[in-house]
Structure formats: structure tokens, C-alpha cells
Amino acid sequence: MAGIKKIIHIDMDAFFAAIEQRDFPEYRDKPLIVGGNPCSRGVVATCNYEARQYGIHSAMSCAKALQLCPHALFVKPRFEAYRSVSNTIRTIFAEFTPIFEPLSLDEAYLDVTDSADYQGSATRIALAIKTRIQEETGLTASAGISYNKFLAKIASDINKPDGLFVITPDQGLAFVEQLPIGKFHGIGKATEKKMHQLGVYSGNDLRKLSLTHLQQHFGKAGVYYYHIARAIDDRPVKWDRITKSVGVEITLPEDIDDGDEILTQLTALLEKAQTKLTDKNLQASTLTLKVKYFDFKQITRSRTFQEAISEKMDSTALFKDLLKSTDVGTKKVRLLGVTLSSLNDLEPESVAKQIDLFSPDN
Amino acid sequence: MKFIINREQLLIPLQQIVSVIEKRQTMPILSNVHMKLTADNLELIGTDLEIQIMANIKFDYSTEPGEITIPARKLLDICRLLPSQAEIKFELTNEKMKVLSGRSRFSLSTLPAENYPEFSETPLENQFYINAGLLKVALEKTVFCMANQDVRYYLNGLMLNISNSKLRMVASDGHRLSVYENELQSPTGYEARIIIPRKGVMELLRLLDDPETDLSVQFSSNNIKVVIKNIIFSAKLVDARYPDFNKVFLQDFRNPIYVQRQILKDALTRVAILSNEKFKGISIEISPNSLKISAHNPEHEEAEEELFIEYQDELTISFNAQYLLDAVSNMDSELAVISIASNLSSCIFEEPVAQPYRYIVMPMRL
Numbered sequence A: 001m002a003g004i005k006k007i008i009h010i011d012m013d014a015f016f017a018a019i020e021q022r023d024f025p026e027y028r029d030k031p032l033i034v035g036g037n038p039c040s041r042g043v044v045a046t047c048n049y050e051a052r053q054y055g056i057h058s059a060m061s062c063a064k065a066l067q068l069c070p071h072a073l074f075v076k077p078r079f080e081a082y083r084s085v086s087n088t089i090r091t092i093f094a095e096f097t098p099i100f101e102p103l104s105l106d107e108a109y110l111d112v113t114d115s116a117d118y119q120g121s122a123t124r125i126a127l128a129i130k131t132r133i134q135e136e137t138g139l140t141a142s143a144g145i146s147y148n149k150f151l152a153k154i155a156s157d158i159n160k161p162d163g164l165f166v167i168t169p170d171q172g173l174a175f176v177e178q179l180p181i182g183k184f185h186g187i188g189k190a191t192e193k194k195m196h197q198l199g200v201y202s203g204n205d206l207r208k209l210s211l212t213h214l215q216q217h218f219g220k221a222g223v224y225y226y227h228i229a230r231a232i233d234d235r236p237v238k239w240d241r242i243t244k245s246v247g248v249e250i251t252l253p254e255d256i257d258d259g260d261e262i263l264t265q266l267t268a269l270l271e272k273a274q275t276k277l278t279d280k281n282l283q284a285s286t287l288t289l290k291v292k293y294f295d296f297k298q299i300t301r302s303r304t305f306q307e308a309i310s311e312k313m314d315s316t317a318l319f320k321d322l323l324k325s326t327d328v329g330t331k332k333v334r335l336l337g338v339t340l341s342s343l344n345d346l347e348p349e350s351v352a353k354q355i356d357l358f359s360p361d362n
Numbered sequence B: 001m002k003f004i005i006n007r008e009q010l011l012i013p014l015q016q017i018v019s020v021i022e023k024r025q026t027m028p029i030l031s032n033v034h035m036k037l038t039a040d041n042l043e044l045i046g047t048d049l050e051i052q053i054m055a056n057i058k059f060d061y062s063t064e065p066g067e068i069t070i071p072a073r074k075l076l077d078i079c080r081l082l083p084s085q086a087e088i089k090f091e092l093t094n095e096k097m098k099v100l101s102g103r104s105r106f107s108l109s110t111l112p113a114e115n116y117p118e119f120s121e122t123p124l125e126n127q128f129y130i131n132a133g134l135l136k137v138a139l140e141k142t143v144f145c146m147a148n149q150d151v152r153y154y155l156n157g158l159m160l161n162i163s164n165s166k167l168r169m170v171a172s173d174g175h176r177l178s179v180y181e182n183e184l185q186s187p188t189g190y191e192a193r194i195i196i197p198r199k200g201v202m203e204l205l206r207l208l209d210d211p212e213t214d215l216s217v218q219f220s221s222n223n224i225k226v227v228i229k230n231i232i233f234s235a236k237l238v239d240a241r242y243p244d245f246n247k248v249f250l251q252d253f254r255n256p257i258y259v260q261r262q263i264l265k266d267a268l269t270r271v272a273i274l275s276n277e278k279f280k281g282i283s284i285e286i287s288p289n290s291l292k293i294s295a296h297n298p299e300h301e302e303a304e305e306e307l308f309i310e311y312q313d314e315l316t317i318s319f320n321a322q323y324l325l326d327a328v329s330n331m332d333s334e335l336a337v338i339s340i341a342s343n344l345s346s347c348i349f350e351e352p353v354a355q356p357y358r359y360i361v362m363p364m365r366l
Helices: A015-023 A062-068 A079-096 A122-137 A149-156 A172-178 A189-197 A203-207 A211-218 A220-228 A259-279 A315-323 B007-018 B072-081 B132-140 B198-207 B246-250 B261-272 B321-329
Strands: A007-012 A032-035 A044-047 A073-075 A100-104 A107-111 A141-146 A164-166 A245-256 A282-293 A298-304 A333-345 B002-006 B032-037 B041-047 B051-058 B066-071 B087-093 B096-101 B104-109 B126-131 B157-163 B166-172 B176-183 B191-197 B214-219 B223-228 B231-236 B257-260 B281-287 B290-296 B302-308 B315-320 B335-340 B347-350 B357-361
Touching: A007 A079, A007 A122, A007 A149, A015 A032, A015 A044, A015 A079, A032 A062, A044 A062, A062 A073, A079 A100, A079 A107, A079 A122, A107 A149, A122 A141, A122 A164, A141 A149, A149 A164, A149 A172, A172 A203, A189 A211, A211 A220, A245 A259, A245 A282, A259 A282, A259 A315, A259 A333, A282 A315, A298 A315, A298 A333, B002 B007, B007 B032, B007 B041, B007 B051, B007 B072, B007 B087, B032 B072, B051 B198, B066 B072, B066 B104, B072 B104, B126 B132, B132 B166, B132 B176, B132 B198, B132 B214, B157 B198, B176 B321, B191 B198, B191 B231, B198 B223, B198 B231, B257 B261, B261 B281, B261 B290, B261 B302, B261 B321, B261 B335, B281 B321, B315 B321, B321 B357
Parallel strands: A032 A073, A141 A164
Antiparallel strands: A007 A107, A007 A141, A032 A044, A100 A107, A245 A333, A282 A298, A282 A333, B002 B087, B032 B041, B032 B066, B041 B051, B051 B231, B087 B096, B096 B104, B126 B214, B157 B166, B157 B191, B166 B176, B176 B357, B214 B223, B223 B231, B257 B335, B281 B290, B281 B315, B290 B302, B335 B347, B347 B357
């Protein structure tokens, strides 16, 4: 199957609303709208599935939403919280593949073509990602699996929420043929209308139009439409090739508050992170310590140094110093992490060497 | 809470407090100044949890007591930009601090004082007295050698050592070291070593503008507190042992070289232009009656200067030009006395007449 890609599209279900309902139990089982004030000109950022039953959807004005469902709850977005969950999700993606492209806080494409996990089964990888997301964040996601970005994105929308749908290479074309034109990703309201004027209502209709014809009407986008009508989409998953940080963390088998044990764990984590960096021929000058307490409250403490972090650093003393301003020792800890960032290429041993007053070889 | 204050009474304490407040805060209340007003005293506090500055302003008329926190930087900007000698009226109403002066009116947000973090302090068992002028010189002659963001975090600070009546301060980034040693006015009867963190040292130095003031310094192994007239400076200390630095003085040194300080400084500055930008390496070649300074860079450009010295030995040694410049710039006499270790492993900078301070610069291998 050389040349055939395995792409997963992960889309969080009613992301903002789901986080609000997770954090505030009183919002559960009620139509919930995250967005602007219904008395002003605000719009719906996300609404939960209960609210969607009333015909409410994203980007609708809050005033209209209130009309459709007068007893809906309106809450202001807490982007800080959403970003934090989004970061967690991205860390999970990174566990499976370095090749992922976040589209927004709540969705991303992953290219698992070369992934050896789960015997290379993209479906099982997608399932594992969903499970990890559920475990880490308590939220559900929908996954779409296919051989290109376009189909993967359409697939994730099919069994939402908490869905998983696969479009295999031999189903691709048939799938696109029957798809209403408005459902095509990249075809919005305006283009849909234009398509209808051209007599295009489905993928099948779209396929009948020639490339020149499409280009005349839609310019550059016409080329894209021509290809997606044939279930062809060669856009690669754009991932960040440049490593910006290296992090390792450990969820402890049981919550601990023993300072020495925590120091031992941190030292081991730092060593692991350092090895990962050295393997990539990189060195770091910022160290960030992450602590998640038993109550899931999470804090980070970081320090930046002028030179690269190396073995000459007294890591125990440094960790002790960073832990001083935390509740470690009094509050039980469930997870510890160490991240190295501010990365530079590992420098070859320089010819000019400053002699150090405190170095043991003096 | 209500009081009237003259701009000049408030401005300087406020400036001193704001300088410890970090611009980026994890806790919003830390960007506020804590104001505590009693019948005849206004206490202002600012902290970053590592350092705290407290100022007391006395009133000779009665006020309406109260306690609140308000945005420090905004208040400072308001005070700074009001005309000199302006009377400023503060009035707390409905959780807003009204600041009124002449035709200007401001209403600042507040946060309750009970949420302001307590600056934890252990009992301060040690104490000594020192004149502000003397402490300022001692700090100025040492701080330039302090490390900044070094991985050996105990070097990012200043070591203070009290040995009965002797005061000693040491700073080092591992590449150079400064020591200041002087007698205190009276014996203390104890021996103690502490490390004051870099930011604390810099803030303290800023507070020592009046050389006539007598200061009281109190400390434990965790905290230090310096009372400077109506200002109280407190800092948490670096919890570590300062590395042993005495060995470096105990080596065998060659005969000292006497050099005109200004001439050396000028020559170094010029030669350094063509040194490697990153390492700033320069070579010093000494032959009878001559001291040659030279540098070259990756572009194969070269610089050389020759100074006349009365000296008979021959040697070649390399240094970071900036370290040499910092050392000679922090000396006062006309002549610099340079002693190089017999094995060329280090170099001492002193003055012809013994001074409380001296510097070590470690060489480079080029």
C-alpha cells in the first residue's frame, strides 16, 4: 500500500461547553451556550448538544439563541481553561506521532502513516487517542480516519459526539459522490449558493464539472474542488518540525508527599529529558518543573539559565530551590514533569575555554 | 480609609516599592501596593514573595484608618505625573480608591488587604550595624562579579560573612571573584555566612542613597532584614553553601606587576574590538619591561598594543577582556597591582596601598 497515507482528524465534542460542564456540575444536562451576553450583540462560541436540539449553532447571535431556547444557560468563555486543556490534548497527540497539525484549540490532523504502534492500525491508534483524551481531560472527542485530510475531517463529523468513523481508500470516491455540496469542508454558505446556481448539489454533480470550468468560477479554489470531487487531497499534515521543548512526565503509582522520593523522581525525569535532547543534538537553557497535586491542581515553576543546562548543574539543589515555592511536601502529588526548552544546537567543545574557579579540576 | 498626603512624601517610598514588584505576576494582588493606615502612620508594602520593601510615613495629623491594596504601578505613575508639592487626597469608597488632587480625579480598583500574602520570616537571631555609605561601597566593589542565571544558583547572589567584628562579602560567577573585607564598628560575637540573592542585592543597593544613614541588619539562615530609616528591606536567602574560594589565594604567585591603570584600561578596550565577540579572548605576553596585549577574531583581524612595565619575568596568559576591564574599572588608585599565579592558573588585582577589596580573574585557554 505504498503511497497511501493514514490520516486521523480529531475533533473535540462541543469543546468549550464540555469543559464548562465538566468544571461546573450545575451546568450539566441543561442547554448551555458559551459565548457573548444574550442582551448584547455577542455570538455563540460553542453550545452543547442539548442546546443544538433547539436549532442553536456556533456563530449564531446570542439574542437569536435566547429566542430559540429561553431557558438556556449563557456563560462567558474562559479561554485560559480551554487553552490549558488544548495543551494537554496536544501532548497526547505527541505521544502517538510528532506529525500533527492543530487547526484550532479543539481539532487537529495527525499523520500516522509511519506509526508502528497498534500494528500500524490507524483505527486502533485513533481509539487509543480518544481513550487517552477521556482519561486525561474527562472529555470526549470524535475521530475521523481516512487516507487524506479532506476525508478524515468529513469522517470525524459523522458519528459525533464520541464518534469514530473510517473511510477506506475503496470507499472514498463513493462517499464523496453522495455527499451534499454544503458538507464539503472548504465550501461555506456563499460557495454553496454559487454551486447550487451551477446545478451542483452533491459530490457527483461536482465531479461532472471540468477543471477549466471550476477555475473560471472559483479561481484557485476551483483546483481544490476539482480534486476533492475525486476524493483526492494531497495536502500534507503540516507539523512543527522544529523541536521547541522536550518534556517527560510520570503519573505516580500512588500520590506521594515524601520530599526525597519526589527529588529522586525529578532527577530521573531530568536525566530522561536530557537524553532525549542529546539524541536530537540539542541543548536547553530553560528548565520547567510541573507538579499536579492529588486534587488535579497543576502548577509549573521554571528557571532560565545563561548557559546550557549540563551535568555540572547541581540538579538536586535546583529542584529543592524550585520546590520551595510550591506545596510539595505538604500536599500530595499525583504527577511530576520536567520540560527543557529554549533549545540550541549542541555546541562542539570550543577551542577557547574559560577556566573556572570552582571546577574540581583546578 | 481616608488621608491627605503631600506628593513628595509618597513618591520616593512608592518608587522604591514598585521596583521590587515584578511586571508579570502570577498572583494579581502582587502587582498591588499594600496600604495600612493607622492614626498617625501609613505603611506601604510591595513584594515579589522573595523580597519585600516596607515604607512607613508618619502623619502629624489624624487620619481615618483602614487597610487596602491598590495597583502600585498605576498609583506611582499618577503621583509621578502630578505637579510637585501637590496635596493628594485618598478616599476608599465602595471598594474603589479615589485619588484626588487639584482638578485631577482618579478611581483605582482595589483588592482586600486580607488576601495580601504574608511575607514569611523566621526569627532573626543575628544583628549588626553598618553605615549606609560603607555598605554601598562594599556592594559596589563586589556585585559586578555576581553570576546571573548561572546553573550553580548559589552563585547568583552575594555571600555575606560576619566573623565577630569582621565583615566579608564575596561574589563570583566562577570566572572571576571579588572579595571585600572590612572591620565593623563593633564586635558581634558570632560567626555566620549567608547568601543574598542577586535581585535582593540589587534592590538593597538602590536603597542606599544617603551615605550618612546608620543601618541595622538582622538575619537568620533564611531571611535578612535591613532597616534604612523609614524603609525596611527584607529578603529570603539562598539556601545553599557558598563554595570554598580561599584556595585560590593560597597559591604561589609571581612577583607583582605594576601597571598604570588608565593606560591598561584604554589599551584593553581598544584591543578587545578585534577579539572574538563571544569569548572576548585576549592574550597578554610579558617579556622584560614589556606587556603586550593582542587579540584576533575569526575574520583574521588582529590587534596589538604594547605597554612599558618594570618587570623581568617572561610569560604568556589569556583572559576574557571584559573580566579584566571590569576589574580595573572597579579600582580607584593610579596603579594596578597584578599578581599572576606561578602556574598561570589565576590572577589577582589589587592596589598598591591595601584596600578592603581585591579581585581574582581566571584565565582562558585560547
